[in-house]
Amino acid sequence: MTTPAAPQFRNQPITGCHAPWDILALSVVIPVFNEEGNIALLCERLFRVLDRLAITFEVIAVNDGSNDRSLERLRDQASSLAQLRIVDLRRNFGQTAALMAGIDHARGDVVVMIDADLQNDPEDIPELLEKIREGYDVVSGWRQDRKDAPLRRNFVSRIANGLISRISGVPLADYGCTLKAYRRDILQGVRLYGEMHRFIPIYASWMGAKIVEVRVLHHPRRSGKSKYGLERVFKVLLDLIVVKFLDRHFVKPIYVFGGFGVFSFALCVMSTLWMLYLKLADGVSMILTPLPLISAMTFLVSCMSILMGLLAEMLVRTYFESQQRTAYAVRTLINFDR
Numbered sequence: 001m002t003t004p005a006a007p008q009f010r011n012q013p014i015t016g017c018h019a020p021w022d023i024l025a026l027s028v029v030i031p032v033f034n035e036e037g038n039i040a041l042l043c044e045r046l047f048r049v050l051d052r053l054a055i056t057f058e059v060i061a062v063n064d065g066s067n068d069r070s071l072e073r074l075r076d077q078a079s080s081l082a083q084l085r086i087v088d089l090r091r092n093f094g095q096t097a098a099l100m101a102g103i104d105h106a107r108g109d110v111v112v113m114i115d116a117d118l119q120n121d122p123e124d125i126p127e128l129l130e131k132i133r134e135g136y137d138v139v140s141g142w143r144q145d146r147k148d149a150p151l152r153r154n155f156v157s158r159i160a161n162g163l164i165s166r167i168s169g170v171p172l173a174d175y176g177c178t179l180k181a182y183r184r185d186i187l188q189g190v191r192l193y194g195e196m197h198r199f200i201p202i203y204a205s206w207m208g209a210k211i212v213e214v215r216v217l218h219h220p221r222r223s224g225k226s227k228y229g230l231e232r233v234f235k236v237l238l239d240l241i242v243v244k245f246l247d248r249h250f251v252k253p254i255y256v257f258g259g260f261g262v263f264s265f266a267l268c269v270m271s272t273l274w275m276l277y278l279k280l281a282d283g284v285s286m287i288l289t290p291l292p293l294i295s296a297m298t299f300l301v302s303c304m305s306i307l308m309g310l311l312a313e314m315l316v317r318t319y320f321e322s323q324q325r326t327a328y329a330v331r332t333l334i335n336f337d338r
Helices: 039-052 070-078 095-105 122-133 150-168 196-206 231-249 254-281 291-322
Strands: 026-032 057-063 084-088 110-113 138-142 180-183 211-215
Touching: 026 039, 026 095, 039 057, 039 070, 039 122, 057 070, 057 095, 070 084, 084 095, 095 110, 095 196, 110 122, 122 138, 122 180, 122 211, 138 196, 150 196, 150 231, 180 196, 196 211, 196 231, 231 254, 254 291
Parallel strands: 026 057, 026 110, 057 084, 138 211
Antiparallel strands: 110 180, 138 180
């Protein structure tokens, strides 16, 4: 089957559950960092799979400040592949920023993300798209048989996935798998920072997305070195705290700051009462105990926490009004066109 010479992309995302393949436009986003030895084979395998699909598509490769010949290899491939687009970042911003750049430049109704190291298999993409066609909004890959270091990567990953699933309430066995498919409308308005690309399914769940996980293949790395280390675990955990806070308290931050302020004020009252009891009942001088200092500190912390909560409330309202955003999301409108 020949590759379509000029892919046409619809302006509006598909909202129906069973859209025909001939109008389903696809964008494949690939973050690239020092993968010069994998690019040619990746493009060969990826385009072989995409050419078999009766859909229009584009492939967006984001060069994340590679310091090898990755950009040159991408240019070589783009000279013969009309559907290959390249986004060249000025420096290395990280995988999350690279994926965000790809999402911002994608025009397809469905966005598929895949790594450039050939550990993800492009042959799994049709299965992900089939799940999208069945009506799911997010299809997440699950590397059940991972070909990575058993202790340093796999064991740590299982612990992290279990922790993320439990805290977020979105049970996925493999948050770290880049191979995922999203409906375009789910990604609109999503802004990613830090290492938060793995948390996109959590953001999608806030929008009421239907999420499913499918088993995908995983291959050993053929060329290059892994960019992941144990230090990323701590970054992920810190980002998870941010995500959880945004999930529960983004619209009403006063509940967090005010709650801590009330707790601190309660400690202040108890320490003050205990101090007065020791003075009046036992004749113990106030300066002989740390209770005056504790009372003063907890009172100050209480006042500062409540004031920070009020400030956060004003910032949230300024954010929503300046961005013309609402605190809700509408899935569809019925009969409004009448």
